[in-house]
Structure formats: C-alpha cells, structure tokens
Amino acid sequence: MSITVRNVSKRFGTLSALDRIDLEIPQGRLVALLGPSGSGKTTLLRIIAGLEIPDGGVVRFDGEDIADRTARERRVGFVFQHYALFRHMTVFENIAFGLRVRSRRTRPSAQQIRARVGELLDLIQLQNQAGRYPSQLSGGQRQRVALARALAVEPSVMLLDEPFGALDAKVRMELRRWLRQLHDEVGVTSVFVTHDQDEALEVADQVAVMNAGRIEQVGTPDEVYSRPASSFVYNFLGNVNLFHGRIDNGTPHIHREATGHLVFVRPHALEIARHPQGANYFRATTKHINAAGPLVKVEAITEWGAPVHVEMAQERFRDLGLHNGEEVFITPRDLAVFANEQRAG
Amino acid sequence: MVSAIELRGAAPAVRESAWVRGLLIGTSVIFLGAFLLAPLAVVFAVALGKGLAAYAASFRDADTLSAIRLTLLAAAIAVPANLVFGVAAAWCIGKFEFFGKSFLIALIDLPFSVSPVVAGLAYVLLFGAHGALGPWLTDHNVRVIFAVPGILLVTIFVTVPFIARELLPLISAQGNDEEEAALTLGASGWQTFLKVTLPNVKWALLYGVILCNARAMGEFGAVSVVSGHIRGLTNTMPLQIEVLYNDYQFVPAFTVASLLALLALATLVIKSIVEWKAGKVGSQPT
Numbered sequence: 001m002s003i004t005v006r007n008v009s010k011r012f013g014t015l016s017a018l019d020r021i022d023l024e025i026p027q028g029r030l031v032a033l034l035g036p037s038g039s040g041k042t043t044l045l046r047i048i049a050g051l052e053i054p055d056g057g058v059v060r061f062d063g064e065d066i067a068d069r070t071a072r073e074r075r076v077g078f079v080f081q082h083y084a085l086f087r088h089m090t091v092f093e094n095i096a097f098g099l100r101v102r103s104r105r106t107r108p109s110a111q112q113i114r115a116r117v118g119e120l121l122d123l124i125q126l127q128n129q130a131g132r133y134p135s136q137l138s139g140g141q142r143q144r145v146a147l148a149r150a151l152a153v154e155p156s157v158m159l160l161d162e163p164f165g166a167l168d169a170k171v172r173m174e175l176r177r178w179l180r181q182l183h184d185e186v187g188v189t190s191v192f193v194t195h196d197q198d199e200a201l202e203v204a205d206q207v208a209v210m211n212a213g214r215i216e217q218v219g220t221p222d223e224v225y226s227r228p229a230s231s232f233v234y235n236f237l238g239n240v241n242l243f244h245g246r247i248d249n250g251t252p253h254i255h256r257e258a259t260g261h262l263v264f265v266r267p268h269a270l271e272i273a274r275h276p277q278g279a280n281y282f283r284a285t286t287k288h289i290n291a292a293g294p295l296v297k298v299e300a301i302t303e304w305g306a307p308v309h310v311e312m313a314q315e316r317f318r319d320l321g322l323h324n325g326e327e328v329f330i331t332p333r334d335l336a337v338f339a340n341e342q343r344a345g
Numbered sequence: 346m347v348s349a350i351e352l353r354g355a356a357p358a359v360r361e362s363a364w365v366r367g368l369l370i371g372t373s374v375i376f377l378g379a380f381l382l383a384p385l386a387v388v389f390a391v392a393l394g395k396g397l398a399a400y401a402a403s404f405r406d407a408d409t410l411s412a413i414r415l416t417l418l419a420a421a422i423a424v425p426a427n428l429v430f431g432v433a434a435a436w437c438i439g440k441f442e443f444f445g446k447s448f449l450i451a452l453i454d455l456p457f458s459v460s461p462v463v464a465g466l467a468y469v470l471l472f473g474a475h476g477a478l479g480p481w482l483t484d485h486n487v488r489v490i491f492a493v494p495g496i497l498l499v500t501i502f503v504t505v506p507f508i509a510r511e512l513l514p515l516i517s518a519q520g521n522d523e524e525e526a527a528l529t530l531g532a533s534g535w536q537t538f539l540k541v542t543l544p545n546v547k548w549a550l551l552y553g554v555i556l557c558n559a560r561a562m563g564e565f566g567a568v569s570v571v572s573g574h575i576r577g578l579t580n581t582m583p584l585q586i587e588v589l590y591n592d593y594q595f596v597p598a599f600t601v602a603s604l605l606a607l608l609a610l611a612t613l614v615i616k617s618i619v620e621w622k623a624g625k626v627g628s629q630p631t
Contacts, residue, residue, distance in 0.1 A: 051525055071528045078529040084522035088544040098530035101540070146526075153530055 001062050001156040001189050002027045003048060008057030010043055017043040019213040021057070025191060025206075030183045032200035033193045035210030036236070041193045042161055044210075048191065049159050050074045061156065074157075077150030077188075081162040083142045085134040091145050092130040095120050098153035120148040123182070140171040147179075151186065160192035164199065172196075176203050197237045201225060209233045231338035234264045241265045241308050245337055252337040253280055256304040261337050267311040269334040272298065272320065281331045284308055286324055291317065298322065300330070388606050392599035403600035408577045412585035412601070415493065419568075419581060420561040423500040427557050431508025432550070436542070438509075439516030440524070450513075456505050464502050465570025468495060491573030496581065499567040504557045511553030515546050548623030552616065559612045563605055 003025040010018040018040045025031050033041040046052040048059055050071035058065055066074060085094050095117045099108055108116065121127045124144035134142055143163060150158060163179070164172040180203050183190055194200050200207045201221040209216045209224055209232070217229040228234035235242075243254045245263030254263055271277065284300040287307075296317040298310045310330065312320075322328070361369075393400055403409060434453060438446060456464065470476045472489035482489060489495045523545070527537040543550075565583040572579040580588060582601055589598035 049529060051529070071525070072531055072533070074529075075531075076529055078526065080522050080526060082522060084526040086523055086526075086541055097527070097532070097540075101527070101530065101532040101536045149526075149530065 004060040032204035034200040039210040077155030079160040158190040403597035435512035461566030465567035495571035507557035508553035
C-alpha cells in the first residue's frame with residue numbers, strides 16, 4: 001500500500017510539531033524518517049497510524065483519504081520504541097492478540113492461530129520462547145516479538161517508532177540488518193523513525209530528513225549523504241567540518257573571516273600534506289591523533305585557531321609519519337557551500 | 346571496581362553500634378506492644394472472658410445479628426459502587442489530560458480530609474426532614490436519614506478515595522503504550538480494557554477493594570450521625586458495639602468488636618499476600 005501525506009500540520013499548544021508536511025511513500029518501500037529529537041518524526045508516524053489527529057492536511061492510503069478511519073480500522077502494524085508488549089501475556093499470547101480480538105466472523109480457528117503464531121516465531125527465531133513472559137526476554141528479543149505481533153495481523157503498512165532506540169550498539173546492528181532482510185522477504189510498505197543516521201542510511205530505501213517540523217530532503221541514502229539539499233542535512237548526516245567561505249570566479253574557497261557563506265567539508269575529504277598543495281590550502285597544527293580503527297582520525301588547530309577534524313587511511317598516515325604538534329598543510333578535496341542562513345550552526 | 350569501593354565507603358555510615366540498634370528496636374517493640382497489641386489482646390480477652398458459651402450466646406441476640414447483616418449489606422453495596430467509580434475515575438485521570446484534572450483528584454481525596462461526622466451532618470442537612478431535599482423525599486415517601494439508604498450513602502462517601510487512589514499512580518505510570526498497541530492490533534476499547542488495562546492493575550485493584558471493604562465495615566462517625574441508632578433497624582456493627590457497651594453488656598460488646606478485629610487481621614493478611622504478589626510482578630523489568 002502506498003502512503004501519501006499532503007500538507008499535514010500538527011501543533012501541541014504553542015509548539016509546531018509538524019508544519020505543512022508533504023511526503024510520498026511508494027508501495028513496498030522501506031522509508032526512514034530521520035531527524036533530531038523534537039523534529040516531529042514520531043508525530044508524523046503517529047498521525048499515519050491514526051494515534052494522533054492532524055490539525056490540517058490529508059493522509060491517503062493508496063490514494064484514499066483515511067481521515068475517518070480510526071487506528072483500529074487502518075490495519076497498520078505499529079512497533080513502539082519501548083516495545084509495549086503486554087506484560088501479563090506470554091510471547092505466544094502477545095503475538096496471537098491481534099488475531100484473538102477479531103470479531104467471531106473473521107477470527108481464525110484456534111488451530112489456525114497456533115499455526116500462524118508458529119510461523120512468526122520461526123521468523124523471529126524465538127520458537128523456544130513461546131511460553132515466556134516479556135520480562136524474561138532480552139531487549140532485542142522483546143523487539144522481535146513486538147515485530148511479530150504487529151505482523152500477525154498482516155498489516156498493509158508497518159510503522160516503527162525508533163525500533164532499536166532502546167538497545168545496545170551490537171544488538172542494534174544485528175537487528176537492523178535483520179529488519180532489512182525481513183522487509184525484503186515480507187515486502188510490506190514500512191516507515192521507521194530514527195535519530196541515528198547510520199541506521200537510516202544502512203537500512204532504508206529512502207530517507208526523509210526532518211528538522212523542526214519540516215522535511216528538509218527526501219532521497220536515497222546516497223543522495224542525501226552525497227548531495228545534501230541544505231546545511232542542516234549536511235550537518236546532520238555524518239561528521240563535518242564547518243568553515244567560513246566565499247566564492248571567487250565560481251569556485252568556493254575557505255576563508256578565515258565570517259562571510260556570507262558556510263563551507264562544509266567531511267573529515268575524509270580533507271587532505272593533509274607536508275607542503276602546500278593547490279591554491280585552496282590552509283595551515284594547521286596537529287593536536288591529537290587517534291590511530292585505532294580502519295581510519296586514522298587527526299584533530300588539528302587551524303592557523304586562525306579553529307579545530308578541524310581529518311580522517312585518512314592507515315597507509316597514508318604511515319607515509320606521512322605524522323606526530324602531535326606538527327605544522328601541516330590541509331587542502332579540501334570536496335566541499336559544499338551554503339548561504340549562511342543560521343550563523344555558524 | 347568502582348561499585349565495590351563505594352560499597353565499602355558507604356558501609357560504616359549505616360552500621361550503628363549494638364546498643365543504638367537495641368535501643369531503636371526496643372523502643373519500636375514497646376510502642377507497638379502498648380499501642381497496638383495490648384488493646385487487640387484486651388478485645389479478645391474480654392470477649393472470651395466468660396467462656397466460649399457466653400461468646401457464642403452473644404450472637405443469639407436479634408439486634409446484634411441485624412447489625413451484622415446491615416454492615417454486610419453496606420459493604421456489599423459500597424464496595425462494588427466504588428469499584429466501578431474508582432476504576433472509571435483512575436482510568437480517565439491516569440490516561441487522559443483534561444481541564445480540571447487536579448480539581449477532580451482533590452475532589453476524590455475530599456472524604457479523606459473531611460471529618461466523617463461532618464460528612465454525616467452534610468447528608469442530614471441535604472436529605473433530612475428539614476434539609477434541602479427533605480420535603481420532596483417525604484412527599485414521595487422515601488426515608489433516607491435515620492434509615493438504611495442514609496447509611497449506604499455515607500458509607501459510599503467515606504470509601505470513595507480508596508480504590509481510585511490505589512489505582513491512579515499505577516495507571517498513570519504504565520502510560521498508554523500497551524493500550525495503543527492493542528488499538529493498532531484491532532482491539533475495541535472494551536477489549537483493550539478487559540484484556541490489557543485490567544490485568545495490569547489487578548493487584549492494586551484487589552488491594553484497594555480490601556481497604557475499601559475494611560473501611561466500609563468499620564466506619565463509625567458518619568454512619569452514627571445519619572443512622573439514628575434504631576436498634577435492630579439502623580445499627581451497624583460499630584454502632585451496636587457502642588450501644589452494648591453503654592448498656593454495660595461487656596461480653597457481647599467485645600464479642601462484636603472481636604469480629605471487627607478479626608476482619609482487620611484478615612485484611613492485613615490478605616493485604617500482605619497481595620503486596621507480595623504485586624511486588625513480585627512489579628519487580629520484574631518491563
């Protein structure tokens with residue numbers, strides 16, 4: 001099922017949580033709503049689910065306005081950040097809940113319910129935990145049960161609110177790969193909310209970057225990462241160095257004083273050398289070197305006293321033979337320029 | 346390592362010398378003995394002082410039996426009434442935001458802060474012969490004050506906070522997540538309430554019912570004002586105890602008192618079991 005969001009707004013008191021949002025989610029896609037906390041992403045998800053009523057605007061499922069359908073009638077699978085499993089029910093009963101509450105006419109037989117729950121337990125690889133209570137499971141297991149419970153009713157849309165937000169880093173990694181696989185198998189249109197850019201970029205087909213109740217950019221992970229539409233998106237997706245800059249004859253330059261433009265450079269797009277290279281270099285003094293990991297991270301102080309972060313391959317680092325406190329020349333290979341709307345954000 | 350150091354550092358602060366501990370524990374034991382256990386023991390000592398036969402004989406008095414029946418009736422009506430009201434009030438206060446919410450909470454607490462005698466008087470002024478609704482009630486042949494309906498009304502009044510107050514913190518702490526999950530899974534409001542909300546609060550609910558019942562049976566002040574002390578008709582157990590005591594019938598008086606004391610002890614036992622059960626459920630990480 002495709003989802004269309006048109007001109008949707010929502011206020012909480014004086015706070016504008018969503019400001020005239022437009023979003024198109026095609027059938028079968030896995031879309032991430034990415035943004036800092038308070039950007040309105042969860043509100044948007046809850047409006048799609050029918051758990052929140054928008055002040056204005058329209059939500060359509062397959063082109064049909066669903067304003068008069070309650071959360072109960074929308075057939076969405078909703079997965080909560082803190083799982084929201086029924087704590088007094090076993091894993092089996094949790095997953096079976098959505099089937100058991102159906103009206104007698106549409107309710108599957110006890111045998112069909114057992115078969116369906118069994119399938120889902122296989123899918124989430126918790127066959128042996130059917131009789132356990134949520135409190136006896138780990139966080140990752142609980143979230144898988146929550147997913148199975150939502151899938152049990154064969155929803156037309158899956159909505160996931162920070163599904164991995166409460167898990168530790170390693171389980172997060174495993175679970176988000178598993179979610180991607182699951183989506184490829186089941187193929188149901190899915191929207192998930194996250195504030196973690198790695199998660200959004202790794203899992204989603206499409207990323208909608210949100211900020212202060214607006215959508216800044218929608219695109220594939222590669223598009224939003226490589227061609228950010230705004231300084232906010234550039235800043236939010238990955239580490240970045242911020243400089244003042246100006247444009248001379250159509251080419252941007254880094255400038256030491258405040259100008260009308262901001263220049264963004266990713267740490268891996270800065271080149272450290274012992275001698276000046278090209279025309280756009282500046283001087284810096286290395287301050288701290290972290291050589292653990294696949295990339296060497298160098299922190300340096302520019303000639304005008306601002307910190308700058310550079311990342312380079314181990315090989316390059318060994319060739320240079322860098323130490324702390326050395327004077328070097330830094331040249332940006334790839335920079336992005338935005339008009340200075342927010343002063344040195 | 347850090348926690349081990351902290352523990353070692355914290356230990357001396359909570360370790361008192363032997364005589365301090367002895368003094369504190371001793372004081373508590375003497376206090377509890379003098380103020381709680383001794384009166385309780387006296388009740389049973391006097392009730393059984395003339396032997397079991399005299400104890401049993403006290404129950405053959407028609408007025409006493411009528412008082413027991415009336416007390417059971419009052420509890421049987423006040424507890425279910427407050428069960429429905431308490432669950433409804435705790436649900437709407439705990440789950441929703443609305444204007445006047447804190448006022449409603451204060452209103453539920455009112456019976457705790459108003460003296461029961463004042464509550465009783467208020468009902469007399471409202472429903473009594475010279476009260477606001479008195480003439481209308483007389484015209485329609487309904488007696489409230491100095492009759493059973495008045496006793497039921499004030500019993501409900503003084504027990505209003507028990508169940509609502511017991512449920513409210515739990516219901517608001519549990520939030521709406523599980524209910525919202527049930528909703529998106531297609532459950533109706535009633536199904537959500539029965540299958541999700543109610544099972545989550547069942548121990549607190551039982552606890553509230555026990556306390557409510559104990560108060561309903563034990564209430565003296567408010568009932569005393571509206572009852573009129575008509576023997577065999579409008580005396581509840583606490584009132585009957587007073588009547589018997591004032592007639593110097595000590596054995597029957599203390600016999601009825603022993604029933605209320607037993608009710609209190611049973612309440613304590615059930616309360617402890619419920620707390621233990623609820624604690625076991627509550628201590629699990631959720």
